[in-house]
Amino acid sequence: MELIDTDIRPWSAEEVKEQFGDSLSLLPSNDNIKELQTILRDKNTTRSDFKFYADRLIRLVIEESLNNLPFTDCEVVTPTGALYKGLKYGAGNCGVSIVRSGEAMEQGLRDCCRSIRIGKILVESDTDTHEAHVVYAKFPEDIARRQVLLMYPIMSTGNTVKQAVNVLTQHGVKEERIILSNLFCTPAAAQAVVEYVPRLKILTSELHPVAPNHFGQKYFGTD
Secondary structure, X not given: OOOOOOOOOOOOHHHHHHHHHHHEEEOOOOHHHHHHHHHHXXXXXXXHHHHHHHHHHHHHHHHHXXXXXXXXXXXXXXXXXXXXXXXXXXXXXXXXXXXXXXXXXXXXXXXXXXXXXXXXXXXXXXXXXXXXXXEEEEOOOOHHHOEEEEXXXXXXXXXXXXXXXXXXXXXXXXXXXXXXXXXXXXXXXXXXXXXXXXXXXXXXXXXOOOOOOOHHHHHHOOO
């Protein structure tokens, strides 16, 4: 089998900042994260290992996404009677997964936010034109007043995300109240989404020209 040229590298944080400004952020990189990304890209990774390490990376991305939500000041009394000045989430956060691969990220969000509401969007692509369109959407009734974590692990073209954002805005959600939580993104997809919805925020673990498009099939065991 002929190997594909591997002289393709992920974008650095500096390159991302220069190209996309504050619209796209990378998960702070370290050797641990690079190992997770390597395992998920390795064709020899077993399904059980793939799911285990995918869940680890998902948790890291979700945690960083939550860090981008608004917080408010608060005061609590400690068991010793001391007054502690801290922070708490602003009211009204929810998650929305793009079915099916986005559902892989739901448990990671629930592990961090026990009672968070989660909606779903199903986007399908026409087999002939490859045009994406929404076929199903279900949200909390008050989603227009909420901050939304839109969950979609692999973004290759951006078409699916653009359609998902369309249905969210049609339900009254403002672009600037949406954070896209993503694992792997191509520069072309990032550019397409940023140009289409410039006030949306994207958080990804890696910006790379080649996306691991096998993610959903491997994670759910349908490959």
